[in-house]
Amino acid sequence: MDTAIDRLANEKNFPQLWCKTSTFGQDAWKKIRALTESDIQRMKALAHRQELMAQTCRDLLRFDGISIAPFTTGLGNEHPLENGFAFLNPYGLPYLPGSGIKGVLRQSARELASGHWGDTQGWSEEQVCFLDLGKERIGLSLIDVLFGLESKDGGTQHVRGALSFWDVIPQIPGNELLVEIMTPHQSHYYQQKRDGKAGDSMSPHDSGQPIPITFLTVPPESGFTFWISCDSPHLQRIAPELIQDDRWKHLMQAVLAHAFHWLGFGAKTAVGYGAMGRNIKVEESLEKKRIAQMEALLRSQMTPARRAIEDFVGYMQKRHADLRGKPTGIGAEYNRAKALAEAALNDSDWTSDEKGAAVQVIIEWLPKVVTIDMKDQRKKLKLSQIEHG
Known part of the structure; x- marks a missing residue:
């Protein structure tokens, strides 16, 4: 590839088109990270569409968060710049897939249920109900009931969870994404390539050549609204006690709070990316709106x-x-x-x-x-x- 690029760079018909320069790279990143007015309008419209859809759902939990660190996801996606990013097709906007949310919250529920984090907030690893599947009788824990039973490799015990997790469309302040940089210092070791500077050794050492790698992130202070819907008839059949007094909502609020505080969302959470906090301003605004609606209803009566x-x-x-x-x-x-x-x-x-x-x-x-x-x-x-x- 390098040979082909060098040859194209010397062609008179392709002036500077194939040159490897930092200037062109910086210009490209500026264009990539910019959000147009159309992008901003679509972002708001999708969030509004979710709110309208939520009004048609009977059992739904809303939890508002705000990012306190850069958020990124989809780094493993194939991309010419080696590090991909998850854009929602066909809108071209950053998003957090519902499947990723489910995985984080399942892990959060496991940690609470283990008791290793202090107060379990009502979570437990004990079996709370049983299902008869043919000749088999399966015991289900709270995690199995709400998130679904994960069968082992080759297993046939599958139980659908009562909860569904919506994709999250971040509400980004400003009009651009951020570009972050990571610099692996021992790439030859991670890629298992022999390093001539260290006697063709593949072992990690400090004399390698670090190569900065850029990737996209959603900036801090972005709003994240998490929607979790519950299949009430399904939950009523297998664990009716979780319907009473909205117990499932209280359990999931504890799970979300734990995930915000300890886990984070998206990629690179081990180094601080994807950290969340509760969006108090939005919660207060929603509470005022709820009170105003109740007052209007009472006034109409x-x-x-x-x-x-x-x-x-x-x-x-x-x-x-x-x-x-x-x-x-x-x-x-x-x-x-x-x-x-x-x-x-x-x-x-x-x-x-x-x-x-x-x-x-x-x-x-x-x-x-x-x-x-x-x-x-x-x-x-x-x-x-x-x-x-």
Whole structure:
């Protein structure tokens, strides 16, 4: 190959096309690692598609992580530059295959179940259920139930696991990947080639010629959303106790936390690549969204009277915070209380309980926000008439 490249480099029809120079290599890496606007849009669109698909799944666990070290995968793939990278076909985006996630989490479950890492978090190596397969009776552990039973070479005992693991599409900050470098110092030893500088020896020594090897990585601070779906009917048949109180979710949350802390994902985890942490910002955002949805649902089920009372309380709470506990003069705040009192007094759809609740919140919040004499205001706002009306 080197001879052919040298010959092509000297051809007049191929100026500099086949020259081995670092400049062309650096330019190529710049192009390879760049993410176009189209790439970024596809990356976000695929993540959004997964969220929409998740809404159609009944039993699903979501776990959000953020990379605290470069992440790489697919280095063993064939590639002209010797080190490949896993791109999702046909989108051309980095991804973490669900099969790789399953392998890491299975190992994490094994470590917890062994008890060598302290608290087992509910995991155990003991058999929790039995299946009759023809004339054979197979005992299954928690790992077998959730991840599937791995049969030995030539074995016939196969049991499908209840869980499925989705591919992860990293949400990359910025607009490019990173290029990392590894420099093996004893390549002749790893490749079992005789080294002339050491008497044609293949043993490891320090006089070899280190050759820097570049490879792609996903940069730190990238978001990773892990989706795990459960085949509930299958799990109900073989281990119904794992369905109760979402026990399988609690077990998998412990497994994910252990994998984040000790194992990592992708390639080269032994030297720190693929380390993950929990994405607290995303978790807080999702929790706020969940609370907002619950509040919206509860609000939609309220009567108009209850909504008016809730709106008044929310407004007064905000004004009380803005005023830092110092009441203001009669103005918009007082008018809101007056409007609520008039609605409770004159609207025939209000129940007695709703009228009583309106009086209570006016008595509680109006003096906190407005400088008034509440005894005098009880008469002006006709609060006694509302209570007994």
